[in-house]
Amino acid sequence: MTDLVSPLRARLQQTFNGQATGTPQWMIDLEKGDDEGFFEPGSAVWAVHGAKATIAAGVRALLVQALHPGALAGVHDHSRFKEDPLGRLAGTIRWIYTVTYGSRDAATQASNWVSRLHTKVVGQYDDRHGVSHGYAANDPELLSWVHMAFADSFLAAFHRWGGREVPGGPDAYVREWAVAGELMGVPNPPLTVAEMQHQLMDFDRRGVLERTSRTDDVVRFIRRPPLFPVLRAGYPLLFNGAVATLQPRFQELLDLRPPHVGPVELPTAGPAAAVLRGVGAVMGPRPPAEKHALTRLERLGWASV
Numbered sequence: 542m543t544d545l546v547s548p549l550r551a552r553l554q555q556t557f558n559g560q561a562t563g564t565p566q567w568m569i570d571l572e573k574g575d576d577e578g579f580f581e582p583g584s585a586v587w588a589v590h591g592a593k594a595t596i597a598a599g600v601r602a603l604l605v606q607a608l609h610p611g612a613l614a615g616v617h618d619h620s621r622f623k624e625d626p627l628g629r630l631a632g633t634i635r636w637i638y639t640v641t642y643g644s645r646d647a648a649t650q651a652s653n654w655v656s657r658l659h660t661k662v663v664g665q666y667d668d669r670h671g672v673s674h675g676y677a678a679n680d681p682e683l684l685s686w687v688h689m690a691f692a693d694s695f696l697a698a699f700h701r702w703g704g705r706e707v708p709g710g711p712d713a714y715v716r717e718w719a720v721a722g723e724l725m726g727v728p729n730p731p732l733t734v735a736e737m738q739h740q741l742m743d744f745d746r747r748g749v750l751e752r753t754s755r756t757d758d759v760v761r762f763i764r765r766p767p768l769f770p771v772l773r774a775g776y777p778l779l780f781n782g783a784v785a786t787l788q789p790r791f792q793e794l795l796d797l798r799p800p801h802v803g804p805v806e807l808p809t810a811g812p813a814a815a816v817l818r819g820v821g822a823v824m825g826p827r828p829p830a831e832k833h834a835l836t837r838l839e840r841l842g843w844a845s846v
């Protein structure tokens with residue numbers, strides 16, 4: 542059985558961590574530091590980010606981000622997402638897990654590193670009316686959009702596939718993860734689900750969000766990314782599940798809807814859950830980053846209240 546699982550585990554590790562075997566050094570480094578970090582065991586952030594639902598959440602977040610032409614232009618013009626999509630994914634996971642599980646110093650340094658990379662991400666794009674706009678990845682509005690796209694997606698995926706309630710409720714997650722937004726320079730990140738939804742939809746009300754040929758190109762790529770062959774069978778189920786959790790307005794803007802036969806919508810939650818359970822069976826129920834964070838906490842004498 543081990544011989545059958547090992548190749549799949551290697552491909553999954555390569556996809557998520559950037560290396561097929563062993564533990565990445567940045568993950569081992571989560572054991573370092575002299576403080577508990579911004580989040581602790583039992584927090585809403587540990588619960589949400591430790592669930593396998595984050596895999597579907599990542600797909601959903603990319604779709605949501607693609608609705609903002611400035612965010613899309615930055616990815617299109619400055620990212621090697623088509624040439625090295627797994628490298629970009631591994632980098633994003635590294636930041637999320639470092640902020641989630643690392644010491645405060647590690648989380649701050651990781652965020653500052655990303656912000657420095659963002660200083661080079663500047664340019665212009667034309668909206669659907671042909672009007673030219675400047676963009677910068679560190680622009681407060683873009684930072685806010687990306688932050689909320691992640692938070693909204695992680696919360697929606699956990700609600701669908703997390704298997705339990707968020708500790709303290711959904712507002713607790715939004716409030717806690719606002720710290721990550723502040724580390725990245727987001728001005729006044731939302732502190733409640735209602736506030737987050739209002740701010741997200743306000744982008745649409747102001748006419749910022751749009752679908753262009755570039756949007757369609759990115760959506761096609763997200764629908765069929767160049768995954769390892771062994772992972773391709775399950776991915777469409779995750780994609781369909783992610784689409785089904787999108788707000789109806791976002792589905793409309795992206796011209797996406799869950800699979801259907803005529804007017805009958807086909808199930809998406811169950812098939813995606815089966816894929817996530819399969820990943821959990823191969824990779825373990827909790828992320829390895831959590832184990833290294835617990836090693837640091839134990840060294841510091843941390844104990845839950």
